[in-house]
Structure formats: structure tokens, C-alpha cells
Amino acid sequence: MxxxxxxxxxxxxxxxxxxxxxxxxxxxxxxxxxxxxxxxxxxxxxxxxxxxxxxxxxxxxxxxxxxxxxxxxxxxxxxxxxxxxxxxxxxxxxxxxxxxxxxxxxxxxxxxxxxxxxxxxxxxxxxxxxxxxxRLGPDPLSAEFTKGTFLGILTAAGRSQIKGVLRNQGIIAGIGNAYSDEILHAAKMSPFRPASMSAEEGSLLFDAMQATLLTAISRSTGLAASELKREKKSGMQVHGRTGQRCPVCGDTVRQVIFADSALQYCPTCQTGGKPLADRGLSRLLK
Structure with missing residues (x-):
């Protein structure tokens, strides 16, 4: 998408x-x-x-x-x-x-x-x-979307998983499954951690979000529509790269499968080396 x-x-x-x-x-x-x-x-x-x-x-x-x-x-x-x-x-x-x-x-x-x-x-x-x-939430690249705005969003989201908060269009507009994976990898955060976090952690996540989106825009600016899908895929660090080596630490990129989508992450970078439970695989083993 x-x-x-x-x-x-x-x-x-x-x-x-x-x-x-x-x-x-x-x-x-x-x-x-x-x-x-x-x-x-x-x-x-x-x-x-x-x-x-x-x-x-x-x-x-x-x-x-x-x-x-x-x-x-x-x-x-x-x-x-x-x-x-x-x-x-x-x-x-x-x-x-x-x-x-x-x-x-x-x-x-x-x-x-x-x-x-x-x-x-x-x-x-x-x-x-x-x-x-x-129903759209604020645009993360608008001038009005400040670090303070983002920290307020995280506080209001409370115990909701940060992955879901980032891709919820009613909370923040424009980020989906792929770039939420990339943002969390850049911020070295688990996709399952609660949205409520310290101001320091929230600031790091805000900076990762801005850098990830702006870098992707820079790569895609000026490209024809026919080239955008390939460029998006080539720029991903973890999303869509299950089983490949993390370009940051060299660990194997893992995934968690849901009913209609999957997320990818690096255990070493994001979860302290601990693989997350793959709920799709768990269902198959029952």
C-alpha cells in the first residue's frame, strides 16, 4: 500500500x-x-x-x-x-x-x-x-505537528501498542504498516511496547519518524510513478525483509503475522535480542 x-x-x-x-x-x-x-x-x-x-x-x-x-x-x-x-x-x-x-x-x-x-x-x-x-489525524510533516504535539498523542494513547498508534490514521495521518516498521527500527523500539513513554524516549521516536519519512520523500522525489514501488522496497531496512540480515547489526530480521498483515523487526535492535511471539505460527501449532 x-x-x-x-x-x-x-x-x-x-x-x-x-x-x-x-x-x-x-x-x-x-x-x-x-x-x-x-x-x-x-x-x-x-x-x-x-x-x-x-x-x-x-x-x-x-x-x-x-x-x-x-x-x-x-x-x-x-x-x-x-x-x-x-x-x-x-x-x-x-x-x-x-x-x-x-x-x-x-x-x-x-x-x-x-x-x-x-x-x-x-x-x-x-x-x-x-x-x-x-477522520484524519494531524499530518506528521506539517508545521503544526511539533514534538510537543507528538508527546501529547503518546500520552493520550496510554497502554496502546506503539505500532498500532503510529499506523492509526485517526491519530497520525499517512503512516502505514511499512513505515511504522521502519520508524520503530530506527528508534530501536519494540512494536509491542506501550505508547506512553518518557519524554526522552518520545523525543527519540519523533526524531526517528521525521528522519524516516523525510529520507523516503527525498529518495522518491522526482521519480516517475512506475519507479516508486521499487524505490520504496529498496529503501527498507526491515519491512518486507524477513530472514535477511539487519543492515545495522547483522541479526536476522523476524516477523509477526496477523490476520491480514505482518510486521517485521530486528530482535537485536528492537527487543533486546528476544524474538517476539509469532501469533500466526502459534495458531498453526495448536
Whole structure:
């Protein structure tokens, strides 16, 4: 799933292509992906794209006075298309979910791979009309998100596990499974430790969060959408690297499997050398 750094880079690339251009139409091929009906998608025709920005993990394409908001979920992606679109397969077949077509035929293709479809497309008057955006917590890279703000969040979270706090979009916007693993590895903290911690520990975690996100943004800035997934994977220290050597200490990266996801960590760096119980494996052994 693309997270804050990748969505940041996608927004920058799309803004460079789309801003100031006139929309011809929005074609919806995967009907279930469109979550709104008012305004209708026909209202986008003839409107000029003002900007493309990021709101947490959401892409916000401002078109006239309307917002085309995209949430790519687990398997969604966007590809810039220079020329006119070729005839598509029958709606509902294949990965193509929607197309934004500009007045010269160029535009973007919105795709989703796999059988579990959770890509979401919204056409709204205001971004806050999207329920997920209305519930977003503060952006960790905004000027208002200070160290004091973060320490307050940790205190309020109490005994909640820090991994869950970091990836809860209602608490902090934009961080998901991958970058929460990376942040905790950089901070040398167990993913299962309570969120409530000393001011010194909280400050270290804040610095790790900022450094991890800013470094990822720096790596991805200027890359085409087709290169972002590969760049994200290559920059990971522990996430997605189960069984490989930790680049910091050389220990073996371990994982814990949950119902619908898995986390990765380094025992030496994060848990005092003690492997965490793999709940998925425990269930298999019963």
C-alpha cells in the first residue's frame, strides 16, 4: 500500500502533468470503486485542474471547484498516459478501474490488481466530505505537528501498542504498516511496547519518524510513478525483509503475522535480542 512518501511523490508528479490542464471526462470502468454520486462525474468535464495535493494517504485532485479524491488502498496505482487511451476491455474486467482524460487525450489511468478490490474514488465538493479524510489525524510533516504535539498523542494513547498508534490514521495521518516498521527500527523500539513513554524516549521516536519519512520523500522525489514501488522496497531496512540480515547489526530480521498483515523487526535492535511471539505460527501449532 502506498504511504505518505509515495503519495507525496505521486501528487508532485501528477501536479506537474495536470495543473492548468482541462478535463475532458472521467471514465469509470470499475463501478464499485466510485463511492459518491453527487456531484456527478459529468461535472468534471470542461473544468481546469488547479492542483494535486496529498491528504494523508489520499490524493486530492482539485478540478475547478470539485475535488477528485483517490485512495489507492492495497493494490491501486496510477499511471500517467501521454497519448489518447486505447479502447479498454469490458468494464469490470482487468485491472483498469478509471481514466481521467484531458482535452488532448492524455491523462491518467487508475488501476487495481488482484481480486480483493478496495480502491476508492470520490467526487466531492470539499475534501472533508470524504469520511476517511474527515477522520484524519494531524499530518506528521506539517508545521503544526511539533514534538510537543507528538508527546501529547503518546500520552493520550496510554497502554496502546506503539505500532498500532503510529499506523492509526485517526491519530497520525499517512503512516502505514511499512513505515511504522521502519520508524520503530530506527528508534530501536519494540512494536509491542506501550505508547506512553518518557519524554526522552518520545523525543527519540519523533526524531526517528521525521528522519524516516523525510529520507523516503527525498529518495522518491522526482521519480516517475512506475519507479516508486521499487524505490520504496529498496529503501527498507526491515519491512518486507524477513530472514535477511539487519543492515545495522547483522541479526536476522523476524516477523509477526496477523490476520491480514505482518510486521517485521530486528530482535537485536528492537527487543533486546528476544524474538517476539509469532501469533500466526502459534495458531498453526495448536
Amino acid at each position: 502506498p504511504e505518505l512518501p509515495e503519495i507525496h511523490a505521486l501528487a508532485a508528479e501528477l501536479d506537474a502533468h495536470l495543473a492548468g490542464r482541462t478535463v475532458n471526462r472521467l471514465d469509470i470502468l470499475a463501478v464499485a470503486a466510485l463511492k459518491t454520486y453527487d456531484p456527478p462525474i459529468s461535472a468534471l468535464a470542461g473544468q481546469v485542474v488547479r492542483a494535486v495535493t496529498r491528504r494523508g494517504k489520499y490524493l486530492d485532485i482539485s478540478i475547478g471547484e470539485i475535488h477528485l479524491v483517490l485512495h489507492l488502498a492495497r493494490a491501486g496505482w496510477i499511471r500517467w498516459r501521454e497519448g489518447s487511451p486505447v479502447p479498454s476491455v469490458r468494464p469490470g474486467r482487468g485491472p483498469l478501474a478509471a481514466r481521467l482524460v484531458l482535452d488532448d487525450g492524455s491523462g491518467i489511468d487508475i488501476t487495481e490488481e488482484g481480486t480483493k478490490k478496495s480502491l476508492a474514488i470520490f467526487v466531492v465538493g470539499e475534501p472533508a466530505d470524504v469520511p476517511g479524510i474527515a
